Amino acid sequence: MSLSWVSPGVAYLTRGLLSIFVPAASSVIIVVGLASLKGVRVSPWIISAVVLGVAPLRFAAYILADGRSQKRKAKRLGARLVPRVQGKWPGNLDKLVNMLLKSEDEYLGRPLEDEIKVLGPTINFRLLWEDLILTTEPQHIKASSNTMLATDFDNYVKGAKFREAANSVLGTGVFNSDGETWKLHRTMTRPFFTRDRISHFEIFDRHADHAIALAKERFRAGLAIDFQDLISRFTLDSASEFLFGHCIDSLSARLPYPSDAPESTNAIQGDNASAAFSDAFSQAQQIINRRAAMGQTWPLVEILADSTAQHMKVVNTFLDPILKDALEKHSTAVKLEKNEDDQTLVDHLVNLTSDFKIIKDETLNILLAGRDTTASTLTSAIYLLTMHPEFLTRLREEIISNVGPTGRPTYDNIKEMKYLRAVLNETLRLFPAVLEPRAFRESIRDTTWTSPEPGKKPLFIPRGTMLSYSVFLMHRRTDLWGPDALEFDPDRWLDERVKKYLIPNPYIFLPFNAGPRICLGQQFAYNEMSFMLIRLLQNFSAITLAPEPAMRPPAWWAERDGRQAIEQFRPRNHLTLFSEASPTLM
Numbered sequence: 001m002s003l004s005w006v007s008p009g010v011a012y013l014t015r016g017l018l019s020i021f022v023p024a025a026s027s028v029i030i031v032v033g034l035a036s037l038k039g040v041r042v043s044p045w046i047i048s049a050v051v052l053g054v055a056p057l058r059f060a061a062y063i064l065a066d067g068r069s070q071k072r073k074a075k076r077l078g079a080r081l082v083p084r085v086q087g088k089w090p091g092n093l094d095k096l097v098n099m100l101l102k103s104e105d106e107y108l109g110r111p112l113e114d115e116i117k118v119l120g121p122t123i124n125f126r127l128l129w130e131d132l133i134l135t136t137e138p139q140h141i142k143a144s145s146n147t148m149l150a151t152d153f154d155n156y157v158k159g160a161k162f163r164e165a166a167n168s169v170l171g172t173g174v175f176n177s178d179g180e181t182w183k184l185h186r187t188m189t190r191p192f193f194t195r196d197r198i199s200h201f202e203i204f205d206r207h208a209d210h211a212i213a214l215a216k217e218r219f220r221a222g223l224a225i226d227f228q229d230l231i232s233r234f235t236l237d238s239a240s241e242f243l244f245g246h247c248i249d250s251l252s253a254r255l256p257y258p259s260d261a262p263e264s265t266n267a268i269q270g271d272n273a274s275a276a277f278s279d280a281f282s283q284a285q286q287i288i289n290r291r292a293a294m295g296q297t298w299p300l301v302e303i304l305a306d307s308t309a310q311h312m313k314v315v316n317t318f319l320d321p322i323l324k325d326a327l328e329k330h331s332t333a334v335k336l337e338k339n340e341d342d343q344t345l346v347d348h349l350v351n352l353t354s355d356f357k358i359i360k361d362e363t364l365n366i367l368l369a370g371r372d373t374t375a376s377t378l379t380s381a382i383y384l385l386t387m388h389p390e391f392l393t394r395l396r397e398e399i400i401s402n403v404g405p406t407g408r409p410t411y412d413n414i415k416e417m418k419y420l421r422a423v424l425n426e427t428l429r430l431f432p433a434v435l436e437p438r439a440f441r442e443s444i445r446d447t448t449w450t451s452p453e454p455g456k457k458p459l460f461i462p463r464g465t466m467l468s469y470s471v472f473l474m475h476r477r478t479d480l481w482g483p484d485a486l487e488f489d490p491d492r493w494l495d496e497r498v499k500k501y502l503i504p505n506p507y508i509f510l511p512f513n514a515g516p517r518i519c520l521g522q523q524f525a526y527n528e529m530s531f532m533l534i535r536l537l538q539n540f541s542a543i544t545l546a547p548e549p550a551m552r553p554p555a556w557w558a559e560r561d562g563r564q565a566i567e568q569f570r571p572r573n574h575l576t577l578f579s580e581a582s583p584t585l586m
Contacts, residue, residue: 009303063129074460079448082133082459083119084126091128099293105554107564108571109472116473121452122459130295131465136474137452138507142514158182159442161466165291165298168308169284171357173365185362186520192348193520204528205408207237208535210251216539224258224546227382228579231532232375236278238528239370244363245344246322250274258546273318280314285368285574287311292440295466315364323360326350366521372576373433374525378532379579380431381423383569384488386545391490395423396537405538414530422493424529428511429475430488430563433576434519441467471510472577476563480508486563551579 006014074081087095099111112134115123122135135141157178170176174185211234218225233250241247253272287307291298301307326346343351345366349359385392398419403409414420443465448458461467478485481492481501492498502509512519519525536543545568557564569579 007302007305008299009301012297012299013303070460070462073446073462077446077448077460078457079460080451080457082122082124082461084124085115085119092126093128095125096127096294100290103572107553107557107560107567108573108577109470110560110564112470113473121477122449127295128297130297131462132295132468133461133465134468134470135449136470136477137449138474138480138505139452140449141469141471141474141510142507143449155444155447156441156467157444158440159466161296161442162292162440166288168306169288169312170365170368171361173361175365175368176361185358185365188349188352189345189362189366190520192345193524201408201410201527201531203238203241204531205535207234207241207247207251208532210234210237211532212535212539214251214255218255226256226258228375228379229256231378231382232278232371233274234532235371235375235378235528236274239367239374243344243367243370244322244326244346246325248274248277248318250278276314277318280311281368282372282574282578284308284311284315285372285576289574319360319364322346323356323363327354327356327359368575369519369521370524372578373519374528376433376577377424377427377431377525378529380433380571380577381427381529381533382536382543383545383579384427384430385423386543387568388488389542391423391488392537392543395419395533396541399534399537403534403538409531409534411527414527414534417530418494419490420530420533421526422490423533424526425493425509425511426488426490429481429509430486431571431577432471432475432511434471434511434513443467472573474508474510477508480505 070081085092085095087093089095102111115125116136121137122133122140125132125134158176159178163176163178166176172181172185174182174189177185211230215225215230233253236250237247250272253275290301294301323346326344327350346359346363349362353359385395398417402417403413443461443463446463447461449461451458474480476485482497484492507514512522512525551569553564553567553570557567559565572578
């Protein structure tokens with residue numbers, strides 16, 4: 001039943017009331033009918049009891065039957081149920097509330113990690129009686145989440161549950177589709193990401209120069225810069241020009257000032273269209289993240305309106321004219337026989353379809369990947385290098401040795417720089433840009449996963465179950481990466497640890513997904529990140545972290561274990577990882 005003209009919450013409640021009313025009405029009709037056959041008058045109190053009792057009894061019967069059914073199916077397959085989180089409140093409501101509350105101040109992934117320490121690497125949260133299985137086990141991720149081994153690919157899909165949660169932002173784009181729709185988007189987009197296109201560095205060079213000039217201007221004034229803000233503008237401008245030939249020009253807006261600076265640009269930033277677009281897009285992604293975490297009940301927190309609507313209105317106001325202009329120019333472009341190598345993604349797409357929604361959804365999906373993941377990784381890389389200046393010095397030496405102090409890096413330069421690639425890989429290991437929400441899958445058929453504990457029965461995965469994998473937590477497992485897994489050490493990509501840990505089990509490192517859904521822009525991202533790091537370290541020999549008060553973690557973090565005790569910024573996530581308050585640099 002479609003109720004797209006009302007809020008998600010009202011539509012959800014309407015469906016729920018109908019599911020209650022129909023059985024209740026049917027029960028009343030049956031009771032009254034049986035009573036009339038025997039000539040008995042039914043009391044209104046009995047009718048009320050039937051109406052009020054049918055729904056909870058029906059739900060309880062469903063939960064009981066579902067539990068027994070899962071046990072029978074698991075036994076038939078020689079398997080066992082996935083270990084379940086046990087909360088104190090019905091439906092593990094206390095666990096859900098606790099996770100949502102802790103997400104504000106707790107270290108990223110900590111609530112999940114605490115449960116995994118007790119139950120093992122694969123657990124079932126069973127939130128509000130809905131199975132939600134999360135895993136950090138490489139063999140399960142390999143089997144179920146991204147490669148699905150060609151043989152079982154069709155058993156794991158994004159599914160209707162996630163599509164509904166993400167549809168208002170991602171539409172039917174490549175990150176939010178299955179089956180023939182996914183194949184269509186994938187087929188249309190793949191040819192665009194050729195080596196010739198992704199190794200054209202003129203766009204990177206122009207916007208990198210602009211960003212570095214802004215940073216130098218700020219430093220000359222003795223003020224720090226918000227690096228996450230600066231690098232997000234660089235990636236947004238680069239991605240927008242690369243993808244649809246129209247630079248959003250977010251670098252033209254003045255940079256925000258630190259909290260202790262004598263002036264502020266909040267009003268200027270608020271009036272800037274590109275800044276508004278960027279902020280609205282990020283806010284919409286955070287809402288998708290919240291929806292995914294809540295499962296099917298997410299509409300209950302959007303009773304009055306779709307929470308993404310106001311943000312997507314800003315996004316659409318900015319993006320729609322650009323795409324419409326590309327469609328209008330398409331016929332002229334054909335007449336002029338525009339060189340294929342000079343075509344943007346939008347040029348490429350309009351040659352394949354005139355469907356505005358398909359073009360918009362795919363462009364927005366690719367823009368998300370092209371901007372957010374790269375900005376996230378560069379922010380994390382600079383943060384880690386400021387924490388480890390010895391690695392920054394070593395990286396700069398490789399850059400000067402291979403490219404010189406001012407030369408523009410080439411594709412071959414980047415390919416030859418092994419330590420640069422090691423720094424980026426190590427950053428992606430500790431702070432993978434793509435996090436859990438994009439990693440949701442749904443099982444179509446009953447299946448099993450190999451037990452992570454030798455000697456035990458495999459794990460039963462019921463059909464229709466939401467599955468999620470945490471690359472963030474998997475990348476930090478000491479049993480997979482060694483006792484120093486929580487340390488930032490680029491050399492692990494160059495020494496014997498590669499042969500010891502990664503080569504025997506390549507699925508322990510999945511920053512760009514793998515298999516049929518592997519990121520098409522992986523090499524584009526590596527090139528852009530490499531180019532910008534080279535440019536930055538050609539211009540700056542040292543970078544110092546100057547954390548803003550809002551960025552500093554709570555004092556009690558230092559009392560915990562692992563990276564939480566030493567972290568100097570607050571990693572958060574929506575569809576990608578970001579910093580709660582950006583590292584400010586001097």
